[in-house]
Amino acid sequence: MDAFEKLPEEINHLVSEFSSAPVVGDLTVGLTQYSFWLLVAAVVFVAIIAVFVKKQTLVPKGVFVNGVEYLIEYVESDVAKGVVGSGWRRHFPFLATVFFFILVNNFIGLIPGMKPGTGAIGCTAALALVTFVYFVYFGCKKHGVIGYLKSLAPEGVAFPMNVFVWVIEVFSLLLRPITLAIRLFCNMFAGHIVMGSFSIMATIFAEPLLEHFSAMNAVGALPSLAWIAILIIIYAVELIVAFVQAYVFTVLAAVYIQIAESEGH
Amino acid sequence: MKFTKRVAQAAVPVTLMLLAAPTPAFAEESAGGASILIPNMAEFIPALIAFLIIFFALAKLAWPKVLGMMDERSQRIEDSLKAAEDANAVAHEKRREAEQIVADARRQASDIVLEARRDAEAERARIIGQAHDEASAVVARAHENIEEERRAVYASSSATIANLAVSVASKIIGESLDENEQRNLIEKYMDEVGSLNG
Numbered sequence: 006m007d008a009f010e011k012l013p014e015e016i017n018h019l020v021s022e023f024s025s026a027p028v029v030g031d032l033t034v035g036l037t038q039y040s041f042w043l044l045v046a047a048v049v050f051v052a053i054i055a056v057f058v059k060k061q062t063l064v065p066k067g068v069f070v071n072g073v074e075y076l077i078e079y080v081e082s083d084v085a086k087g088v089v090g091s092g093w094r095r096h097f098p099f100l101a102t103v104f105f106f107i108l109v110n111n112f113i114g115l116i117p118g119m120k121p122g123t124g125a126i127g128c129t130a131a132l133a134l135v136t137f138v139y140f141v142y143f144g145c146k147k148h149g150v151i152g153y154l155k156s157l158a159p160e161g162v163a164f165p166m167n168v169f170v171w172v173i174e175v176f177s178l179l180l181r182p183i184t185l186a187i188r189l190f191c192n193m194f195a196g197h198i199v200m201g202s203f204s205i206m207a208t209i210f211a212e213p214l215l216e217h218f219s220a221m222n223a224v225g226a227l228p229s230l231a232w233i234a235i236l237i238i239i240y241a242v243e244l245i246v247a248f249v250q251a252y253v254f255t256v257l258a259a260v261y262i263q264i265a266e267s268e269g270h
Numbered sequence: 271m272k273f274t275k276r277v278a279q280a281a282v283p284v285t286l287m288l289l290a291a292p293t294p295a296f297a298e299e300s301a302g303g304a305s306i307l308i309p310n311m312a313e314f315i316p317a318l319i320a321f322l323i324i325f326f327a328l329a330k331l332a333w334p335k336v337l338g339m340m341d342e343r344s345q346r347i348e349d350s351l352k353a354a355e356d357a358n359a360v361a362h363e364k365r366r367e368a369e370q371i372v373a374d375a376r377r378q379a380s381d382i383v384l385e386a387r388r389d390a391e392a393e394r395a396r397i398i399g400q401a402h403d404e405a406s407a408v409v410a411r412a413h414e415n416i417e418e419e420r421r422a423v424y425a426s427s428s429a430t431i432a433n434l435a436v437s438v439a440s441k442i443i444g445e446s447l448d449e450n451e452q453r454n455l456i457e458k459y460m461d462e463v464g465s466l467n468g
Contacts, residue, residue, distance in 0.1 A: 024305070024306060025310050025312070025313060027312060030312065031312065032310045032311065032312045033310070033311045033312060034311065034312065034315075035312045036312060036316060037310060037312050037313050039313050040312060040313045040316040040317065043313070043316060043317055043320065044316060044320060047320040047321075047324060050324065051324060051327075051328075054328060054332050055332075057336070058331075058332050058335055058336060061335075061336060061339050062339075063339065063342065063343050063346065064343075074340070077336060077340070078340070081337070081340070094337070097333060097337060098325070098328060098329035098333040098334075099325065099329070101328075101333055102321075102324060102325045102328050102329070102333075106321060106324065122317065125309075125310070125313040125317075126306065126307055126308065126309050126310075126313070127309040127310045127311070127312070127313025127314035127317060128313050128314070128317035130309040130314055130317075131309075131313075131314050131315075131317035131318035131321060132317065132321060134318070135318065135321055135322065135325075186309075187307065190307075194306075
């Protein structure tokens with residue numbers, strides 16, 4: 006099959022397209038295609054919230070206000086109240102901002118031709134770092150710096166063991182931002198690679214038919230229909246993934262905040 | 271075959287990357303290499319700045335307002351429900367009172383009717399009794415009057431008849447009888463007749 010011959014090359018090309026390339030400046034100082042779409046998403050996010058704040062009334066009216074409010078309530082009750090607990094009000098702004106920031110970025114990325122800001126490790130690393138600093142800060146604020154460092158080791162473990170456990174806990178603490186960043190990035194990146202691959206496959210198989218109509222080419226193009234069907238299913242899955250990843254990131258941030266503020270564990 | 275080989279080639283560094291600690295150097299490798307997991311400053315810095323600006327701005331300007339509105343709403347709803355419940359309770363209480371009042375009124379009304387009937391009954395009996403008494407008094411007086419009249423009539427008529435009889439008898443006999451004797455005789459006779467009539 007001619008189409009299968011072309012495929013690896015095309016996919017390689019696709020993957021290379023997905024790696025960061027500077028639009029302005031270089032990779033150290035400048036903007037890549039991801040950071041460009043990240044800024045677009047940021048503007049969209051701010052616009053959505055601005056419009057929402059302006060439109061929000063005591064009796065919510067309309068699909069937009071109700072929809073945004075549904076999501077806010079979701080963050081409030083499921084993430085903030087459900088995970089953080091009694092101190093949820095103080096951390097709600099952070100959690101809500103993280104959730105919506107990621108959500109808007111993920112959805113922007115799902116629009117064909119656009120890229121998710123969260124599809125670059127740089128962006129997710131920034132978010133993860135902010136989250137790390139945030140929960141460590143509140144942990145230190147609650148227990149004091151020494152108290153927080155001490156609270157990492159569980160109480161009730163005898164002397165030699167608790168040092169050992171403490172070291173492990175410090176490692177797990179330091180791994181938290183890394184896992185947060187990599188999880189989100191890989192999900193968005195991989196999802197888009199898969200979608201890109203199937204759309205490329207659909208195009209490659211249909212290409213001969215578009216160039217020259219013949220029975221042979223028509224039969225050869227049939228798999229395209231299957232690729233398109235799979236593409237649509239994956240797209241639907243990616244819509245869910247976009248939401249779930251925003252949710253997972255926020256929930257984990259809430260869990261880390263809760264752990265940092267809790268009295269020993 | 272070629273494709274799977276390439277995927278395998280790409281997968282190895284990625285897996286290694288995931289396992290290993292952050293590798294140094296911003297190694298510019300081909301697409302899909304380990305560089306994919308090294309944050310580019312061009313992406314990290316804008317994301318960091320954008321997020322922090324948005325976070326502080328929204329934390330100050332948007333979220334408190336949004337939460338406040340939602341809190342106020344739930345507060346209002348709670349208050350309204352409570353007010354409705356209270357109003358309902360008051361209405362129930364009022365209704366119970368009204369029913370009580372109506373029941374009282376009914377009882378009082380029937381009491382009044384009963385009393386009135388009893389009073390009327392007594393009044394009727396009294397009036398009838400009085401009427402009876404009056405009637406019998408009237409009748410008695412009438413009887414008395416009649417008796418008196420009768421007696422007067424009788425007295426006057428017996429005197430007249432006696433005079434008439436005496437004069438008739440003296441006329442017939444032509445001789446004057448002892449007038450007083452005659453009169454006594456007649457009157458005695460009349461008395462006898464009267465007592466027979468009596």
